[in-house]
Structure formats: C-alpha cells, structure tokens
Amino acid sequence: MRTTFVAPLTAETAREIQRKVNPLPASDLAAKATKGDALLVGLDLGTNATCLKTISPGAAELLVDVIVPSVVGYAKEGIVENLLPGNAKVLYGQPAVKNRLYLRMVSPLVNGVVDDMAAAQDFVRHLRSLIPAPAGMELRVVAGVPASADRSAREHLAQALTGSFHKAMLIPEPFLAALGFRDESRLADPAYLDPVRNSLFVDSGAGTTDVCLVQGYFPTADDQISIAFAGDKVDVLLQEGIRRAHPEVNLSLARVRELKEQYSFVGKPELPISVSVVIGGKARKLDLTEAMAAASQPLLLEILECVKTAIGRTSNDTVAELMQNIILTGGGSRIRNLDTELQRLLTEEGYEKPRVLTVGENYKQHVAKGALVAARQAQESQWQTLGG
Numbered sequence: 411m412r413t414t415f416v417a418p419l420t421a422e423t424a425r426e427i428q429r430k431v432n433p434l435p436a437s438d439l440a441a442k443a444t445k446g447d448a449l450l451v452g453l454d455l456g457t458n459a460t461c462l463k464t465i466s467p468g469a470a471e472l473l474v475d476v477i478v479p480s481v482v483g484y485a486k487e488g489i490v491e492n493l494l495p496g497n498a499k500v501l502y503g504q505p506a507v508k509n510r511l512y513l514r515m516v517s518p519l520v521n522g523v524v525d526d527m528a529a530a531q532d533f534v535r536h537l538r539s540l541i542p543a544p545a546g547m548e549l550r551v552v553a554g555v556p557a558s559a560d561r562s563a564r565e566h567l568a569q570a571l572t573g574s575f576h577k578a579m580l581i582p583e584p585f586l587a588a589l590g591f592r593d594e595s596r597l598a599d600p601a602y603l604d605p606v607r608n609s610l611f612v613d614s615g616a617g618t619t620d621v622c623l624v625q626g627y628f629p630t631a632d633d634q635i636s637i638a639f640a641g642d643k644v645d646v647l648l649q650e651g652i653r654r655a656h657p658e659v660n661l662s663l664a665r666v667r668e669l670k671e672q673y674s675f676v677g678k679p680e681l682p683i684s685v686s687v688v689i690g691g692k693a694r695k696l697d698l699t700e701a702m703a704a705a706s707q708p709l710l711l712e713i714l715e716c717v718k719t720a721i722g723r724t725s726n727d728t729v730a731e732l733m734q735n736i737i738l739t740g741g742g743s744r745i746r747n748l749d750t751e752l753q754r755l756l757t758e759e760g761y762e763k764p765r766v767l768t769v770g771e772n773y774k775q776h777v778a779k780g781a782l783v784a785a786r787q788a789q790e791s792q793w794q795t796l797g798g
Contacts, residue, residue: 421618449473449541451575452781454583454774455553455567456480457519457616457642458741460533461778464531464541474541477774478503499608502536518659521617521638522556522565522583538574540718550793551575552731552781557613557620557629558636568796577793577794581784584611584622585629587739589700589768589780592751596777608728609735610720612713620784621716623724623732634680635720639712641741644670644705651701657697659689675746676710677754706745713742714755721761733761738768739776 457480460737464474467720483506485499485536494509501509518530543549555564564580571578576643588605598601606624607609607738616675649666652659661669665687675681717736724732738749749766756764758781769776 420528444786446530448550448576449543450782450785451541451549451551451712453537453551453553454533454586454780454781456774457517457522459774460537461774462537462540463775463782465782465786473727476540478537478540479507480517480519480533481506482533483507483510483613484516486512486514499787500531500532504533516572519617522615523674524566524570529567530566530649534574545570547565548577548750549575550577552579552581552586552785552788554586554777554781556618556636557582557622557634558618568794572796574665575796578796579784579788579792581749581781581795582622582629582634583618583777584613584634584739585624586778586780586784587611587613587769588624588737589783590776590778591780592783601748605735605736605737608731609718609758610732612711612717612736612738612740612743614640614709614740616741617637617740618715619713619740621720623720625728625732632723633720636718637716638714639709641667641670643667644674644709644742646671646702647697647708652696652698653706655698656696657699659687659694661687661691669698669742670702670705671741673698674706675702675745676706677751679745681701691769693798708743709745710748710751710755713748714746717752717756718759733763734765736764736766738766739773743768743771743773744771 446466450467454461460478460480462476462478463472465472481503483501485494489512491497492616495505495511501513506513506515514543516526516529518524518526518533524530525572534763538549541549550621553567553571555567567580568578588609588611592606593602597604603609607626609624610676611622611624613622617640618636622629645667648670649661650662652661652666669685673685679699682697683702685696685698687696699726719730721732742748749768753764754767754768
C-alpha cells in the first residue's frame with residue numbers, strides 16, 4: 411500500500427486554522443448532516459497515553475472522547491484457554507495493562523514517534539474501532555507530532571494512520587496545545603493573553619520535552635526546541651535513587667512511575683514523602699523525599715535552559731508580552747512547584763517579570779482538542795489523502 415506523505419503546513423495555512431470556530435446550533439445539525447459528511451478526529455498519539463476525540467462537522471457534542479494507554483499486548487505462546495478476556499490474541503490500553511502478566515507488551519511509540527510499525531497500526535485500528543462511523547463514512551484526522559519530528563517520523567505516522575483514516579493533517583503538538591488551551595470566549599477581552607497570539611509552550615511528556623514559540627503562525631524549525639529528557643528519564647533517575655537509598659528494594663519501572671506521578675516535586679517539599687511498598691510479602695515504609703527531589707530537579711534545569719534559548723530567539727518587539735505567557739503542559743507540568751520554580755529561576759537570572767502557568771489537570775486533552783479546532787477550520791486543499 412502506498413502512503414502519501416503528509417507535508418508540513420505553510421504559514422498561510424496555519425493562519426487560516428487559527429480563525430474562530432462558529433459551530434452550528436444543535437437545531438441545524440439535521441439539515442447539515444448528509445450521508446457523505448466526514449467525521450472529524452482529533453488525535454494525540456502519545457508515548458504513554460493517547461487522547462482521541464471525534465465530532466461531526468458543525469456539531470457541538472463529541473461522539474468519542476477517550477484517553478487510552480498507548481500499549482498493545484500480544485498473548486504469550488501456550489497461554490491457557492479462557493485466561494484472557496474472550497480468549498483475545500491482542501489487547502489494547504487498560505485491558506492490556508491489567509493482563510500484562512500474560513502478554514508480550516509493546517509500546518507503539520518511543521519519544522513520541524512510531525517505533526514499532528506493526529504495533530502502531532494495530533493500535534490505530536483499535537482506536538478506529540472506537541469511532542461509531544457508518545459504513546462508507548469518511549474519517550479525517552488531525553494528529554499531533556512532536557516539535558522535533560523529521561520527515562521520516564511524519565511518514566511513519568502517516569503510514570500508521572493509513573487504512574484506518576482517509577485523510578489527514580499532521581501538525582506540531584505545541585501548536586495544537588495552544589489552540590486547545592485557547593479560551594475563545596475571551597478573545598475580545600483586552601486583558602486576555604491569547605496563547606495562539608504570543609506564547610511559549612513547554613510540553614514535557616514521557617519521551618521528549620518540546621519548547622515552542624507560538625506567535626500567530628505555524629512554527630518553523632527555529633521556533634522549536636526538543637530534547638530527549640522528559641518523564642521517562644525522571645522515572646529512571648528515581649528508580650536509581652531508590653535503589654541507592656534502599657538496596658533491598660527493587661521496584662518496577664511501572665511502580666516507580668506511579669510514585670512519580672503522585673509525589674514528584676521541585677523546590678522545597680511541602681511534607682516528607684513516605685510511601686508504603688511490599689517487599690518480600692511484607693509492608694515497608696520508605697522515605698523518598700531526597701530521591702524524588704534528585705530525580706525531578708534535573709528536568710526543571712533542562713527546561714530552564716530550553717526556555718532561555720527560546721526567549722533569546724524572540725524579537726525584542728514581542729518578548730515582553732511573551733514573558734507573560736510561558737505555559738507548561740504535558741505530564742511534566744504536573745510536577746509540584748514546577749511553574750513557580752521556573753518563574754523564580756528566570757527572575758533570579760534577570761528576566762523581566764516572567765509569568766509561568768500550567769494548563770492544569772486536563773493537560774491530556776488540549777492537543778486533541780486543538781486538533782479538532784484545526785480540523786473544523788481546514789480548507790479542502792489542506793487535507794492529504796492517505797494511501798492509494
């Protein structure tokens with residue numbers, strides 16, 4: 411099967427997809443809908459979790475709005491009958507995680523890009539099965555790609571989407587996050603700092619941390635910085651720190667990740683971190699305060715350097731406004747005090763009145779939400795056909 415490469419958007423295209431959406435009221439949906447209408451899909455295909463949103467053109471309510479762990483589990487050879495649900499040979503997402511003891515677990519993506527094509531195609535087909543589309547209904551997907559994604563990474567993603575979707579647009583994730591985080595009800599408010607107009611997005615996920623200048627047009631390579639230092643690296647550092655402090659403890663990386671997501675912090679801890687673990691069948695209390703601080707602090711410092719580099723690339727005419735709109739997203743944004751500590755360090759280094767904020771608990775939603783904004787505003791010429 412031939413895959414059509416999905417080319418990057420031009421600045422003109424990016425300006426077009428920024429225009430405000432005016433959905434049709436529900437009363438007009440019946441008149442709007444026809445058999446040939448396409449369903450629009452917003453997709454954030456992440457290293458650890460994937461967010462999928464689907465809507466009909468002009469509709470106000472989502473047809474699908476789910477977050478699925480990005481994992482495929484293949485049944486191990488010789489497994490006993492009726493051990494897996496429905497004797498399934500392949501499980502996806504949470505069911506795969508729940509039954510991982512009996513499965514060969516495969517992550518389709520590493521560092522935000524397709525790493526195992528067969529697993530990626532299987533996973534995308536699973537996502538497609540979640541969409542209640544009638545036979546013959548066209549599916550158009552806008553998918554986020556890491557800021558650092560090269561031509562090969564984009565081609566691989568397009569290949570994974572081929573066969574499940576008909577047309578696609580691939581857009582850098584920080585730009586989609588800005589679209590998704592944007593509060594369109596406040597665009598007329600002169601006090602509102604529009605993230606699409608002028609902001610610095612810091613998206614720290616599992617595999618990479620991406621920093622992107624968003625200034626009203628599609629970001630170029632010079633507007634984007636990506637480093638392979640993110641949540642997965644913090645997990646490894648935390649696991650190593652626990653082993654040094656408690657040599658008798660051998661926690662799995664999955665358990666370490668759970669602890670990180672619950673307790674990670676930078677700066678001064680609010681309280682000591684004491685957690686219960688089971689070692690050799692016996693409950694133990696571990697003090698992880700120092701290990702957690704030592705694992706999380708390097709991410710803060712890496713982000714600081716990337717932000718300083720991005721600020722240095724900004725025009726003097728816009729940098730003052732940009733400093734007021736530094737936005738943290740991705741799983742890394744949930745580290746306690748990351749926003750206040752980054753703001754403090756920037757201030758200490760002499761930057762003028764920096765303001766750092768996070769997108770909040772719904773950080774997993776913004777890329778897919780922004781992808782739907784882009785899909786609803788896209789012109790026909792902007793869609794690329796998959797396969798052929």
